[in-house]
Amino acid sequence: MACRPDDPEGAVREVTRVYELIRNHQPLLLHHQRQQEPPSSTTQLAQRLLGEALRALNIALSVIKQQGQQDRSSTVAASPLPQVLSSSSPASAAAGSNGAARSGKRRKPAVEGGQNSSWVKSTPFPYDDGYEWRKYGEKRINGTGFTKSYFRCTYKDDKGCLATKYVQQKDNSDPPEFQVTYNNDHTCNCNINNLPTGGAADTNNPPPIGHHETVLQQEEATVVLPPLADVSAIPLDDLMPCDQPFPIADHCVTVVA
DNA sequence: TTAATTTGACCAAG
């Protein structure tokens, strides 16, 4: 807990710890909220506060990290902030699932001239991400008794949206944890999840339960904190461009890899 | 009737 003013890493640790605390408890609140027929104003308020807190911590982390980088401008190599994964560059991420020739098959001619993005997250609620998906396949994954479901954007044909995602259950815990792999950003403007409290996105997806999302970087089950982009570029009251994979303002945590 | 999902086959990379 020792966090001296001249210890940015300690600060990051502290902020990260609180961030994770909130993030880990948010699903409970969501569950509670959804069990109430008309969600009480208290839980709604709590949900909103948590969202705000997450966003604030997000920004704080960005600031701290930027300062840290300025202080020791060149010593970046050793990854000084273990918990905070700097937003991986598109290139490195592409290497994650695509570049590493992720044993793909009839791999989409991947990114013909376009930018490709791939990122992984772990969540107990893999279906409610604000987009409309159509399932096109399911495979039983060797060894694990679980299956992997394959989704593509509902508007793939209509708008040529190339976004896809794979949902794979990771364990039998309660609630079970799913690993969701996203490929390509949506180009269809089909995000229907602009409601403040994880709004109901019914449609074709299985019942949405919540929004809690933990983004993981490829392979590593390390929590990724918000994209530590240029802090000055982060609008305080609205940052939810539609080409973002999922809403940041709500529950943050997204990494375009 | 139309649209979405399921499911087994197909295909390519390792």
Added chain:
DNA sequence: CTTGGTCAAATTAA
């Protein structure tokens, strides 16, 4: 040959 991603016919739901 095995694995994993995609296709497409069959099935189911709205």
